[in-house]
Amino acid sequence: MTQTPQIRRRRKEARPNEIIKAAFDEFEEKGFARSTLAGIAKRAGISRTTIYLYFETKEAILEAAIRGSVERAIDDVAGIARDADGDFRALFSHAIDVIYARLVEGDASTVFKILVSEGQSLPELVAFYRREILSKGENAIKALIERGIATGELSETCRSADVRVYVAPAIFAALWLRVFNQVDPLDIDAFKDAHIELVTAGLLGRS
Amino acid sequence: MTQTPQIRRRRKEARPNEIIKAAFDEFEEKGFARSTLAGIAKRAGISRTTIYLYFETKEAILEAAIRGSVERAIDDVAGIARDADGDFRALFSHAIDVIYARLVEGDASTVFKILVSEGQSLPELVAFYRREILSKGENAIKALIERGIATGELSETCRSADVRVYVAPAIFAALWLRVFNQVDPLDIDAFKDAHIELVTAGLLGRS
Amino acid sequence: MTQTPQIRRRRKEARPNEIIKAAFDEFEEKGFARSTLAGIAKRAGISRTTIYLYFETKEAILEAAIRGSVERAIDDVAGIARDADGDFRALFSHAIDVIYARLVEGDASTVFKILVSEGQSLPELVAFYRREILSKGENAIKALIERGIATGELSETCRSADVRVYVAPAIFAALWLRVFNQVDPLDIDAFKDAHIELVTAGLLGRS
Amino acid sequence: MTQTPQIRRRRKEARPNEIIKAAFDEFEEKGFARSTLAGIAKRAGISRTTIYLYFETKEAILEAAIRGSVERAIDDVAGIARDADGDFRALFSHAIDVIYARLVEGDASTVFKILVSEGQSLPELVAFYRREILSKGENAIKALIERGIATGELSETCRSADVRVYVAPAIFAALWLRVFNQVDPLDIDAFKDAHIELVTAGLLGRS
DNA sequence: AATGAATGAGGCTTCATTCAT
DNA sequence: CATGAATGAAGCCTCATTCAT
Numbered sequence A, B, C, D: 001m002t003q004t005p006q007i008r009r010r011r012k013e014a015r016p017n018e019i020i021k022a023a024f025d026e027f028e029e030k031g032f033a034r035s036t037l038a039g040i041a042k043r044a045g046i047s048r049t050t051i052y053l054y055f056e057t058k059e060a061i062l063e064a065a066i067r068g069s070v071e072r073a074i075d076d077v078a079g080i081a082r083d084a085d086g087d088f089r090a091l092f093s094h095a096i097d098v099i100y101a102r103l104v105e106g107d108a109s110t111v112f113k114i115l116v117s118e119g120q121s122l123p124e125l126v127a128f129y130r131r132e133i134l135s136k137g138e139n140a141i142k143a144l145i146e147r148g149i150a151t152g153e154l155s156e157t158c159r160s161a162d163v164r165v166y167v168a169p170a171i172f173a174a175l176w177l178r179v180f181n182q183v184d185p186l187d188i189d190a191f192k193d194a195h196i197e198l199v200t201a202g203l204l205g206r207s
Numbered sequence E: 001a002a003t004g005a006a007t008g009a010g011g012c013t014t015c016a017t018t019c020a021t
Numbered sequence F: 001c002a003t004g005a006a007t008g009a010a011g012c013c014t015c016a017t018t019c020a021t
Helices: A004-034 A037-044 A048-053 A058-079 A088-105 A108-121 A123-150 A164-179 A188-204 B004-030 B037-044 B048-054 B058-079 B088-105 B108-121 B123-150 B164-179 B188-204 C004-030 C037-044 C048-053 C058-079 C088-105 C108-121 C123-150 C156-160 C164-179 C188-204 D004-030 D037-044 D048-053 D058-079 D088-105 D108-121 D123-150 D164-179 D188-204
Strands: none
Touching: A004 A037, A004 A048, A004 A058, A004 A108, A004 B108, A037 A048, A058 A088, A058 A108, A058 A123, A088 A108, A088 A123, A088 A164, A088 A188, A108 A123, A108 A164, A108 B108, A108 B164, A123 A164, A164 A188, A164 B108, A164 B164, A164 B188, A188 B164, A188 B188, B004 B037, B004 B048, B004 B058, B004 B108, B037 B048, B058 B088, B058 B108, B058 B123, B088 B108, B088 B123, B088 B164, B088 B188, B108 B123, B108 B164, B123 B164, B164 B188, C004 C037, C004 C048, C004 C058, C004 C108, C037 C048, C058 C088, C058 C108, C058 C123, C088 C108, C088 C123, C088 C164, C088 C188, C108 C123, C108 C164, C108 D004, C108 D108, C108 D164, C123 C156, C123 C164, C164 C188, C164 D108, C164 D164, C164 D188, C188 D164, C188 D188, D004 D037, D004 D048, D004 D058, D004 D108, D037 D048, D058 D088, D058 D108, D058 D123, D088 D108, D088 D123, D088 D164, D088 D188, D108 D123, D108 D164, D123 D164, D164 D188
16 A cells, blocks of 8 residues: 555556567567567567557557657767867767767667668658757767868868768668678777778868 | 460560569568568569469568679679779779669669668578678778779778778668658769768878 | 535436436447447546446446436326327327427437347347337327227227337338438428328228 | 369359358348458358458448349339339339338348448448439339329329338338347238228328 | 556458469 | 469457456
């Protein structure tokens, strides 16, 4: 009588996240299309129908999972251009660190993989992701470059290029880890260093 | 009576490729998991069961489709380091041209997307792709760099980095086109130029 | 503190009827098979599980709803042959008025529709309805005819026919309103007059 | 080799009707809402999924079943006012005979019951039924009455009443058989005679 | 008395695949 | 060679009902 209601309530509030977590694992392992509600329920330790108390459809779970991941990521993305001092190399290096952390240790690469697999049938989710993550990331990198130009470290010509090219290797690495790593492992830290080296050399060498 | 057998035979030999072509289109449009044999049959203008005369399972069609695409690609990949003269910039530029051509105009990005989506359940295909395409591409790029080092254009330090980083933006672009292009278009030629500029500047500037 | 228990009690006593009312509306709108406890609970402004404090199953609610309607109807049916003076035409006319009132304005046509739809799986309810309503109604009409014979208005041959035929058009009208009215409206008052006219002419003309 | 293909073909063409027949039985026994594809398949002696080769949804089967019944009925309805000679009583008597035959021995009462039960969710079917059967039946009865007026048997006042009242007892009888017959049997022939007697007396007695 | 949480049974439908011609 | 017919496995989802508070 003293504690049970609290446990219950905590349970209730925790359920959606438990389900999302289980679903995320299932999606990660099998991909969205091959995953089943039965699998999700099993992972979450609940019955298949209990899921429907919290989510209307299988797709809704996916949406919630991606939205959750995105929301957790937003702060990190915002922090890309903040939180660091020093020259352009240091700034960019920090930004790339943050991105790799999310992509490799975090859940971002799973989200990315899902978007690649299912994007065609989930256009709103793609748009959402682009709006909340991609655009913001792009802007953060742009800001970094502007700052480099302002300090005189970078040439003005650096402004003209599509900034996505500076982040592209990170996305590549994330997908590589998910797809080819078993068959052709990638040393993520070495790759990250090569990435940073390539971009900083490529930008700084231009002046 | 005189000609039918020939037509028949030609037909018979053409069938598998017709099916593969149809399947490729279906996979491209819906992804492998969401595609159906009914859809493939319709595109090929044949009956669903006729497919089974040529392929044992749906997965076998996918395998054949990917193998076919890979075989067509092998020559191109081999040509990456051949077929061109000049300084490192020219050589690398040519290689990247070839790669983008396959990824953007050709079917390579579809294959890539499928591998991302379905790789987990098709490990042999992943291994096959890695062996036939990725490794060879990697080696070609390595050869390019060695040649640059040999001519003195590149520093020896260029040898140490993971060469995948130099191609990564192309893969990124290929997937972007498939996933985000509707919501955030990418000017592929400008991106390619930025890619070439980044890598050549990043490598040449190091000496 | 002084009044709550009373409110509670009143509440408690009112609940079953509130539920029945809500259920009746739900049944009327969707039919029994398509109606849901969730829908009933919503209409009643209570939780789904609260219903189980008062009724054991969904079917039990239906039974109670029909029983309630039947009980409310019994007096009317009894009154069919009472409450009126005059010649046979006046008596019959009054009886038919009462019946149409229940069928059209009241809930009798809903009950009838439910019995048609679900009767096969609810034989006791069908038997109950027949016992409480149909038989009594039949007897009332019989009594009317006997009285007509007694006064000499009707021929003795009127006694031999199945009296249900004299009421049948009313049932027909009730169902028509429920099923075809949207697509082919029925002027209920005109129909009722035609009904009365047909039966009185048909009976009186026989002597 | 001689006969098998024919059997096959006949089978194929027969299937839809076999399914419709099975479905009709299932609907008749359980009502549409309570019927299942499994039940239909079992009655038809085929697998559940075979049904989908011929019908897109469960509702489509119902539609086909009702349409089929209606088409079979159309000729009868057309024949109501034809095919008979004699005075009004003979004509009307014949018409009612035809109607009862369909309602009692035929499948019309099942259709009627389904329309009562499911009409709310199948408005097009209700409209279809009204257009193809009810309207035509109504017109046939009207024609009968006009003929009676033309021959002088009937008063002109007979024209004013809603003709549905003259057929209503037949519909009533059909539903009674389906719903109350077990608990309160109806002698259908006696009822039909009472019906004919009532209407002819009621109409002829008016002049 | 009331309810939120949870679930098992069961229904519709899709689809890869086999069978028989 | 080609195909129409058929099906079993499996998935999503609904809903009446039970449990625990």
